[in-house]
Amino acid sequence: MFSSEPTTPKRERTRAHLVDVALRSFRERGYDETTIRLIASEAGVSTGNAYYHFPTKNHLVQELYLEVQGEHRAAAAAGLASTDDLVERLRVVYHAGIDTLAPFHAFAPGFLSAAMSPRSPINPLSSDSEPARDIAVATFREAVAGAKKGFPAEFGDQIPDLLLLAYLLLALFWVYDKSPGQQRTHRLIDRGLALLKLGLPLARTPMLRAPLREFFDMMAEVRA
């Protein structure tokens, strides 16, 4: 009686349909104007049934996150297949990520306000957001793993998380970026990578060993 019921195809179809309608609504109306009541009505599903599948709007946002991270990964695939240079692979992943976010730029301030509180379940660092975050980290891990020559081995473990952190700060910058097509954000990616390209050969010099160790210790503090 209390065992979980088998998932029926009909129930799955309803859920998938609600997700489709919700994703379109997030793209067209943004976060603030999207409500479960509205999604239910547009999907031709009773409000009660919609709430059964998605108890809160945040559950729908997590679907959006999964969709966007999946799109990001797919958008980066061709570029990643074309180069084994570390900096170029990161260039592919960062630009593809910002391109994937483009349709949401007009509504980004509403999303940001809702997601920014550390208590928000749609905060990208929340436990609810972990499945979407895992996809993003995997994308960065893949970018690094497929490089002919990677980061110095002693930094290896922390790198994908740090690349994600840089991506989240970049996305924050992107929300504020009013330039046409958010070209400043894309320029910032290229500037950051130019810096990395200059810095990578130096990372192995004895002179920079202590400062780099200190930098990674500092970032470990940020991630803790």
Add this chain to the structure above:
Amino acid sequence: MFSSEPTTPKRERTRAHLVDVALRSFRERGYDETTIRLIASEAGVSTGNAYYHFPTKNHLVQELYLEVQGEHRAAAAAGLASTDDLVERLRVVYHAGIDTLAPFHAFAPGFLSAAMSPRSPINPLSSDSEPARDIAVATFREAVAGAKKGFPAEFGDQIPDLLLLAYLLLALFWVYDKSPGQQRTHRLIDRGLALLKLGLPLARTPMLRAPLREFFDMMAEVRA
């Protein structure tokens, strides 16, 4: 008839009293629960009169910002008078800044949600926030200017703004910091300064000239 009337002492007193009551309310109730109506009632002022002085809650928040930045500057003064070492002076200013924010930590998520949108008038980077921001930049400029040996001259102009940007990111970290007394934020300050201390002597070496130039070009893009 349309000329601005002379400021009467009574009007000034009412305004100052409203500010006092509002600042206490922000400290005790946080951003979300503070309303102009409530402030008016607690100050014994008519709602209309309160709205005359502060048309929106955001005007009261700007008073809070000015107060907090002024407190920060005052809190750093003794420490700044005691050392002319650049890294130690920055240590004084960063720790004093986070200490000044301490009473607001419990309510910081509400403030953050309200302030984070680029459209928010209480965003620290908004034009409304410029007077408070100017005080903060002046505090950092003073920390740098009073150092026996400062940053390499070619970076001079950008430094105070970059120190403020680092401070805003630090404050963002602080909002998320659940450790007792936000000790992780204070440790992060010390880690960042240890990195600066190691890096400063290297900043003058030819090997690092190009990467540092690239870093400052990147940060110029962030600030533009």
